[in-house]
Amino acid sequence: KDMAVVAAMMVLGLVALGSTASAAAAPCNAGLLAACASPVMTGSKPSAACCSNLRAQQGCFCQFAKNPIYGRYIQSPYTRQTVSTCGIALPHC
Numbered sequence: 890k891d892m893a894v895v896a897a898m899m900v901l902g903l904v905a906l907g908s909t910a911s912a913a914a915a916p917c918n919a920g921l922l923a924a925c926a927s928p929v930m931t932g933s934k935p936s937a938a939c940c941s942n943l944r945a946q947q948g949c950f951c952q953f954a955k956n957p958i959y960g961r962y963i964q965s966p967y968t969r970q971t972v973s974t975c976g977i978a979l980p981h982c
Contacts, residue, residue: 917949919959928971940975951982 925939935943953959972979
């Protein structure tokens, strides 16, 4: 379970590295990205829940990327692939 949270943080951190921040309708909650753990760790196709949660947290990406706890996971080889597969533009923070 801890590995899923770590992987989710990697997703969020990398996504934050590449697109413009937008206003979030929901409060920032990196835990929602646990649904993306498998795609980030293995390169598997992200689920609808993963993509939905990424979209819901898109306004928080830059905030998470700048956080030392989450930002260090940016280097995941599958994070950009996951975000791209979900049709989400990477932020430029």
